[in-house]
Amino acid sequence: MDHRSLSGEKKKNVFRRFADALVKYWPYYLMMLFPAVIIIIYKIVPLYGLQIAFKEYYPRIGIEDSEWVGFAHFKKFFTGSDFLRVFANTLYLNFLKILFGFPAPILLALAFNAVSGKIFQRTTQIISYIPQFLSWVIVYGFMYMLFNYNYGALNLLLEGMGLEKVPFLASEKWIVPMLIFSYVWKNIGWGSIVYFAALGNINTDYYEAAEIDGASKWSKLIYITLPLLLPIMTLMFLIQIGTLLYGDFEQNLIFMGMNSLLRKRGEILETYMYNLGIGNQQYSFATAVGIFQSVFGATLVIISNFLTKRLNGYSIW
Amino acid sequence: MRAIVFLLILMILLPIWFVFTTSFTSEVAYLRDGVQIIPKEFSLKAYEMVFEKPLFLRSIGNSLFVTIVGSVLSLVATALMAYPLSKTFLPGRRWIMFVTYMSGLFNGGVIPTWLVVKWTGLYNSLWSLIIALMIMPWLIVLLRNFFLSVPREIEEAGMIDGCGVFQAFVKIVIPMSLPALATTFMYYSLFRWNEWFNALVFIQDRELWPLQVFLRDVLLMGSVSGGGTGTDTSQGIPNETYKMAMVVLSTIPVLIMYPFVQKFFIKGLTMGGVKQ
Incomplete structure (x- = not known):
């Protein structure tokens, strides 16, 4: 045989x-x-x-x-003038989103946890989750009321104080702050849930023991609460790091709208792909950009998952 | 502490409130005074105009159709996939699970998917949204994890009594899994109601636009000129207030459903690990 x-x-x-x-x-x-x-x-x-x-x-x-054509489209993308701008925008926006969007829900959860009155706590919590359930189009509608140039609330306030009005939604300088603000606005409440749950799991004995030792509010926060929150904080942090190359596609698309000025700072890999692929019918080139994003993005996700596993013994999958 | 929380909540509510009040203000008053905390000149004109717009009503119909039919189909497909995968004795399930999971992580992206939609003849049809976006792999994982926790003995007892696999699934497993199924359904329906990017790519005719795409068009068309150029102001034809009335009408279904669904969503957070 x-x-x-x-x-x-x-x-x-x-x-x-x-x-x-x-x-x-x-x-x-x-x-x-x-x-x-x-x-x-x-x-x-x-x-x-x-x-x-x-x-x-x-x-x-x-x-x-x-x-x-081999790697011609990739070569064109990497050597083209757009690559650095789009790549940098994607990373920069996500970096800022982590910088502001990561601590915000933690602070909110701490505030919820410290607040007295069950009904007040529950009501405010439920209200804070609302924005998570709205589409970016609708969120844009809300931001429009706050920030539009002629009649927006903030500009009326500025005008009332005798200051100059600012075209928040239509200027290259302000697109990034707008994206970050609306991102935090949309996610802060929902993001606080996991931290709030973790806070609820902390054994109250710790605090009581610390109080007997005469610990102040601050030292309790720094020496008990934060260390106990650390595992969940690392987990959430690593998840966010994993998505560093993925932007909030729908958010950027709607905030940039049809204003090509805003593309300079607001264009991310996804919107770039969309504009070239669907808009300009450069199907091959846009797909190459997509592959670049998938490969590097998935690598980051896998690395971050690996690190999470090592640190927490908890895997996303 | 209460004051801090109160202020934060105010920050979340304020834009929503502004949109609400503006939609009930007369256009003239809005263009004169801008956003107000309490509308100075109450008017329903914007809403009258919205309801005279056939395209808007159509887009609501389209969205409802895609959300309801789509989410039901999504739920059925997800459950049919998740249940067999929860059977630890089933040969090949690891392999199928792996492929399913990976298909969520690596996919062709916008353009190859769009090509397949065209190829299968769904381009420019609402069914493209229903069928091409039917399955979210991570919800299969979530539901499968739930099915795993259904005690096997109960099912086996049913099968001894003469139930087949399908009967056991429909009569025993499904009634026991209602909360998990509801959670899955909620995730799908919220995703479908809010989704607009794929619709932008898959659908060409304005008559077939879902609500979000229509709303986007209305909002952006105005902002090209920097937010109201002042045309038509003399006639008092609602433009800005009209937009806001649409935002309100699009938000209301979510707000009505919200108290019922948020519980399920929080459950979803804990059921299948953390997912954004």
């Missing part, structure tokens, strides 16, 4: 096992058929389309017959 027939035998066994399983458990496999077809067509088949990043794709010619 030579090697080939042995492996053939093995293969047969696999098929055999599969056939047996199919006979024995067919209802379970039948159940999965419908969702599996959907996943295959709309999640896995698109992966086949990724090859257009290495081709010069024209819809009229089709994916198969389009010409292979």
